[in-house]
Amino acid sequence: MKTRSEILASGFGGQGVVRLGQVLGEAAVKQGYRVTMLKSHGTEMRGGYVRSQVVISKEPIDSPMVEFPDLFVALSLAAYRAFKHLVKEGRILYDPAFVVEIDQGLGCIQTPVPAKNVSVENFGRPVFANTIMLGVIADVMKTLDPEIILQSILQIIPKYHEENKKAFEIGYALLGNNR
Amino acid sequence: MKRYLETGNFAVTEGAILAGCRFFAGYPITPATELAEAMSYRMPQVDGIYIQGEDECAALHLCIGAALGGYKAMTATSGPGYILYADPYGWAIGCEIPVVILNSGRVGPVSGITGAPGQGEFYLTRYPTQGGNFETIVLAPNSAQEAMAMTVEAFYLAERFRTPVTILADQLVTDGFEDISVPENEEEMKAMGFRTWPRGINRGPVFYPPTDEIDIPPVVLGHNTGALCSDWTPTEEGYDTEEVVAHHKHAYRLIFKIRNHKDLFNHLYEKTFMDDDPDLVVVSYGTPSRVVNTAVKKARQEGLKVGALRLIHLWPFPDEHFKKKTKYLSVELNWDGQLVREVRRAAHKDAEVHFVGSCGDLPAVAELLEVFEKLLKGQPLARKGWELEEW
DSSP states (O other), rough: OOEEEEEEEEEETTOOOHHHHHHHHHHHHHHTOOEEEEEEESSSSSSSEEEEEEEEESSSSSSOSSSSSSSEEEHHHHHHHHGGGGOOSSEEEETTOOOOOOOOOOOOEEEOOOOOHHHHHHHHGGGHHHHHHHHHHHHHOOOHHHHHHOOOOOOOOOOOHHHHHHHHHHHHHHHHHGG | OOOEEEHHHHHHHHHHHHHTTOEEOOOOTTHHHHHHHHHHHHHHHOOOOOOSSSSHHHHHHHHHHHTTTTTTTTEEEEHHHGGGGHHHHHHHHHHTTTTTEEEEEEETTTEEEEEOOOOOOOHHSSSSSOOOOOOOOEOOOSOOOOHHHHHHHHHHHHHHHOOOOOOEEEHHHHHHHEEEEOSSSSSHHTTTTTTOOOOOOOOOSSSSSSSSSOOOOOOTTTSSOOOOSSSEEEEESOOEEHHEEEEEEEEHHHHHHHHGGGGGTTTOEEEESSSTTTTTEEEEEEEEEHHHHHHHHHHHHTTTOOOEEEEEEESSSOOOGGGGSSEEEEEESSSSSSHHHHHHHOOOOOOEEEEEEEOOOOOOHHHHHHHHHHHTOOOOOOTTTOOOOOO
């Protein structure tokens, strides 16, 4: 990997934006990397804005700010609009259930990941969308070992281990050759 | 040594326990709620006590009560709660009661923005209560790991100076996750530079000597004391008085026990690229200092002679760092400029002192680099969203 990888995730409260960052951070710590993860959020438990900024590095990390994300996970239209311009050479993963309007003028790769709908189709509810998204991230992001990401999911999310495993596998296979 | 991906709140909790804290009273407030939550299950595990006060004022009063009962005690809050500490804070200063207080800075004034960082309490931590006639000790970590170290250090200084010590963190330090190492025994603590001081019991009188002596154990009620520990001016023997001379002696003690022993904490700063008399010295504390460090390293790669000075102990203010006639730039998480005023006061009379602020979000490296370049060329700063003042 390059010396420093930056991941930005943003959406509404309740979607698991912080959990997502925490899982990737935990996986990175398990692989011996230095990690910072800033979270900014509103007052509400659900519905407010949330942003996670994860930095993974081989070296001690000075600035914990994500300024040039290698990966931006957009889970709301407001978040997409606010941060899309930061992504230069990286990739945007967005859930089209929330990000309904795409800026075709961006130079980066933009990949739709219908995590919410896939979760509803497979599990009857949207709660596993986040794990599905983590499966997709494991597929596209080369820095972290997918096995260790899954292990971190099971460690951090105490419930529904079987469903989470399945959701992760669905996510990992979701893009297939469309990566 | 155990390695975790955890928050600064977790790191502070573990640091407090390592330092011997066995009493925590708090009132939930973002972004320090997780600290109270962690304490609520960690304290019983180490035979300690956790109490949720009815508000922050009560929480610090509870800590004072615990400290007067022989406990190392701690509370934690954010700006809107810190202001409610004003009454008990003065009591702890006046009766020389060691207690540790964490303020996790968010965006103000008042409730402001909860889950975003701010540095609006720089002066509030210097004057956390009314009346003056005292000096305060304030430590400002810039990472979860350092928040643990500074919590241990705060307990150490609180005991030796017999005074409340504030840890001024910001939301990104306490709420953010980071890989941290937690020592598991005394050797590992020593290897990490942690120092501790045991809680003693004052067998006075004299309880409040009119000197600048430190290392006097605090009053513990019920141990052969006649000390009242009330909110009035005490005599040397601990009785209430309204005599001006007695007050003068006590005030001398509260000010100079700290000012005359700065050598105990004046090593708490960090200098980056400061050996070659840089043309611009960037001054900061807390999380912004990490962005400053990245920006200064980049500036050096571009051949700009810029250095960074990060303050870890904020009060008493370390005037000794600002004696050079150069350009100083204070980078802060507020729009009004607080640290910069103190830099201006301490700086060489012919030094230039500048300020850039932001609030709720860190400045970007690229933006800081642009500021450095302009200042080195002597150009004025005119950027949307940035304020530049001549101080």
